[in-house]
Amino acid sequence: MSASYARVLRIPHARRAFTTALLGRLSYGVVPLSVLLAVTRASGSYAVAGAVMALFGATVVVLAPARAALIDRYGPPRALVPMLAAYILLLALLTVAVWRPGAPPVLLGALTTLAGACVPPLGPTMRTVWGRLTEGDKALLQRAYSLDGVAEELLFVSGPLLVGVLVGVAAPVVGIVVGAALMVAGTAGFVRSPAVRAVPPAGSSASSARGDRGGRRVLGRVRRPVVAAAAVGLALGVLDLLVVVFAEAHRHGGASVAWVLAALSAGSAAGGMLNGAVDWRVPAPTRLALLTLGLGLALLGAGLAPGIGTLALVMAGAGFFVSPAVTTAYLIADDAVAPEARTRAGAWVNTAVNAGSTGGTAAAGALAGQLPVAVCFAVTGGVVAVTAVATMTKGARGRGALRGGAAVV
Template identity: 65%
Template sequence: MPASYAHVLRLPHARTTFAAALLGRLSYGIVPLSVMLAVTRAHGSYTVAGAVMALFSATSVFLSPARAALIDRHGPRRALLPMTAAYAGLLGLLTALVRPPDAASPLVLGVVAAAAGTCTPPLGPAMRAVWSRIAPDPDLLRRAYSLDAVAEELLFVSGPLLVGALVAVASPAAGIAAGAVLITAGAAGFVMSPVVRAVRPEPAAATHRDGARGRVLRTVRRPVLAALGVGLALGAADLLVVAFAEEHGPGGAGAAWPLAALSAGSAVGGLLHGAVSWRTPAGVRLPLLTAGLGLAVLLAGLATGLGTLTAVMAAAGFFVSPALTTAYLLADESAPSGARVRAGAWVNTAVNAGSTAGTAAAGVLAGLLPTGWCLAAAGAATLLVAGTAVRGATRRGAPRPVGTGIV
């Protein structure tokens, strides 16, 4: 049968499982902005809101591999349900605590936000591990991962838009509550899927418990490194595009166009990448795609206006989803038996950590250098990461074929 996107969605239980996972993951696009707006309104301070968000994001991102390990060890049903219940409950508590005029102190909000981040269910890595079970054929799996990456991109674009519409008729705290409802409904639907109910933890997940973190990270070092480079480029671009727009127009309103072009290019690139039957192995494609993104961001430093920058950002976006899809595929290929959710979570963590570092570094550079030079520096750093991944591929050789293990 032809390996197409329609074929992927016609696989047994694919549509219902994927739809449930996407419903839950929409919460990730809604909750952060809602928390930021709600805390700002409660205390009238961006500093307090930023600190609370930093605690929420830090625990959510950096503890993701640990939460994924629980899913590998105990299976998605036994791990996701209590994790989701705790996360939704803490979001509900946060909703109550941010309501003015009786909002809780910044310290209490920070503690609750950090606890909520600690319990964030890793629905993305869990769904990608299930794709490996639903779509054992390599071509189908690549298309499934591409579809997943593009859908996730759209969720993170539509989430803030939904928050904007919600805030127009209700308080920002309602967005936090909506995120709790979405994650509960999505995770419940996901674990009720027959294909998820059939998943059992592999013996290896328990056998290699000691030192498992280092072992998994070593095996997925190349895709994690490439994902770090992608995140670095994206984090820097987000800030520097705003700085560029402020230099070329009143209030920086023009930043929406290059950022929208980046997302649109990513969606188009992801769909095209998944539609092609590649003969080149994922381990070879990944550094090339990462280098393409770095080169595009570097060339963005030569932009003379918003129109030029928008075109270059669209070209840069063309590499984003393909690079991340390939990183997830390579992590899935390379993961030890019983550690696929963890492998995907490490790639997730690398993207978010790279984005945070890229934004921070760009903020420092923007105060010292012209915006064009800052963009060039971000692109050069991404190219350097791609070169490191190439050297790693040369040393380590080819990964094992796709689909040789089960979740």
């Protein structure tokens, strides 16, 4: 670990808040897959399981800014504890419902939809805490966000692996219980951290009321990083399916797909760590556009790879831009709003990545059946590249407003 990242972890109370948040966030990689497997087993239908998970994902993504607004308004402890209680109760009811086969699909859909609406937003809240802990030091905040992003990506890889171990020795419903326990332990430790308790609520004062009205414009202030983040999410969603199609076209098995996607994650982790260690002179908006453009150009040539090994190398190169782009989007969003709106700003970027990924998977499914895989890669890369150019153009026109205008809560 470089001295810069060691400095991040030496900030008073940072290590406790970060580790407990990561413990709870590990649940994000455990619960969805466990629910999918448990619902499939209980209903005996892939269609029911797919519909249930679509509802779960929709409420997680769509309502993320609303949950973040509660964090901003009431403070992390007062908002996270009720969310946690509701989320765990709903997971417990879902566990009972899928314990034996024959549960009504409507009941399963209702429970998962409500559970998705109550997921505690530990990621956006931790980024708000990082903003306060770094006390305006932009270079230190960049390192903190990079460290946070790489750690989160590793959690989303290790979560499904943990589920794989669990289902090898127990029923899938046990994974739901383990995921719930991780969320309880992580959130309980997180809200008791001095760094988290020091985050003030916006409250209900007159200035806060004005901030709430201005909060409707938060998305407008962070539109550029949100658009770029959506493009990155789109690329990730498309790649999950196109790599499978590429492997089948070249007569490779599922193991090769796992290696290619692992190369993508490894490249992203390496890029994220390097991005955080460098003191960039290039302004963040320009950097975001260039990183997104780099991702698009990498995807343009991915379909021309002659074999699965070459594709893995290309995916590692493409991944090199992913984590830095998302981290930079968070930095721009954080800088565009007042401290009382940081959680909402970060949640919009997070929502954009998730929504883009969902849309990308759907688009890839439609394109893969109609076009050669090389063309699908090229179309995806073109869309990402065009988005990068558009954000760069908007950034040049709006730079004065971003730097000189008053922040909107």
